[in-house]
Amino acid sequence: MTSLQAPSAVVMIRPHHFRSNPETQADNAFQTLDNVSTESVAAKAMAEFDGAVETLDRAGVTVHVFDDTGTGTPDSVFPNNWFSTHAGGHVAVYPMFAENRRKERRWDVIELLKRDYRVQDVIDYSGLEQDGLSLEGTGAMVLDHIGRIAYTVKSNRADPVLLERFCTHFNFEPMVFEAKDAAGRDVYHTNVLMGIGTEYALICLDMIVDPARRAEVAARLEETGRRVIDLTAEQISNFAGNALELTGGKRVLALSAKALKALRPDQISIIEQSAEPLPLTIPTIETAGGSVRCMLAGIHLSPRERTFA
Structure with a gap:
């Protein structure tokens, strides 16, 4: 039942001072909350976060929770942008576009990975921020870990030179395309328009601008089964x-309650042939412009065997 695509463990960051990030509002059309942090909004986000952790835990997913107690990292609840992990013991650390998001990188998270999982190397691209380059992890790239394809929307969050470098290091083929939302705005992160499971892929093909590229993306997804x-x-x-998609007691698809409600019965039926939908109720967190995928940094590493004296 385990899948290379669906990790059985995740890292999540509990946001103690939740608010919408003013530095990302210009190009994140999903942000709907103003940037004023209030205790009531932060308390709601914390309650939603803890409820999500509890739901994942009940489903058999291992959740490593870290607390963010600082006030300078409004997007800390979305850790999938600053690091990713890969089978064979590989970890990547990424350069971020917004200056205040660069403070989200935490070496105590990397140390936990080294302690509890087999980590062979950590490739740190973050120094390239000084050259104005960014590649925001599994927000900027939606990775097919089975077919080894990195689907990537062109944006200021995904530098093409850095994307090529990542793909060379980690053995992915880059598949880049331009995408716009219904209002004609550029899509800033690939993971808002697509997600790849073991046997299915969620994607809004209409948002891919070039019809020929749209057909190629659909064909590649189908070619990988x-x-x-x-x-x-x-x-x-x-x-x-x-x-x-995650592996707990069985395969589950973690998504928000709002997202699940938006899916049609026929779409849910396809998912259910491979994974059980696992809705997480996070309406306050979603006002900051990200949802469940953004909250989960999947761990594609082999656990160390614990030895006890």
Whole structure:
């Protein structure tokens, strides 16, 4: 039942001072909350976060929770942008576009990975921020860990030179395309419009601008043995593409309650042939412009065997 695509463990960051990030509002059309942090908003986000952790835990997913107690990292609840992990013991650390997001990188997270999992190397690209380059992890790239393809929307969050470098290091083929939302705005992160499971893929093909490229992306997904669940722009606006397949007691698809409600019965039926939808209720957190996928940094590493004296 385990899958290279669906990790059985994740890292999550509990946000003690949740608010919408003013430095990312210009190009994140999903942000709906103003940037004023209030205790009531922060308390709601914390309660949603803890409820999500509890739901994942009950489903048999291992959750490593770290607390963010600082006030300078409003997007800390979305750790999938600053690091990723890969089978064979490889970890990547990424350069971020917004200056205040660069403070999210935490070496205590990397140390936990080294302690509890087999880590062979950590490749740190973050120094390239000084050259104005960014590649925001599994937000900027949606990775097919089975077919070794890095689906990537062109944006200021995904530098093409750095993408090529990552793909060379980690043995992925880059598949880059331009995408716009229903209002004609550029899509800033690939993981808002697509998510790849073991046997299916969620994607809004209509948001891919070039018809020929659209057909190529659909064909590649099908070539890797996946059924393509074609989402509408309306479903994307409800975060239906921002989902992550995980392995617990069985395979589950973690997504928000809002996202699941937006899916049609026929689409849910395709998912259920491979994984059980696992809705997490996070309406306050979603106002900051990210959803469940953004909250989960999947661990694609082999656990160390614990030895006890």
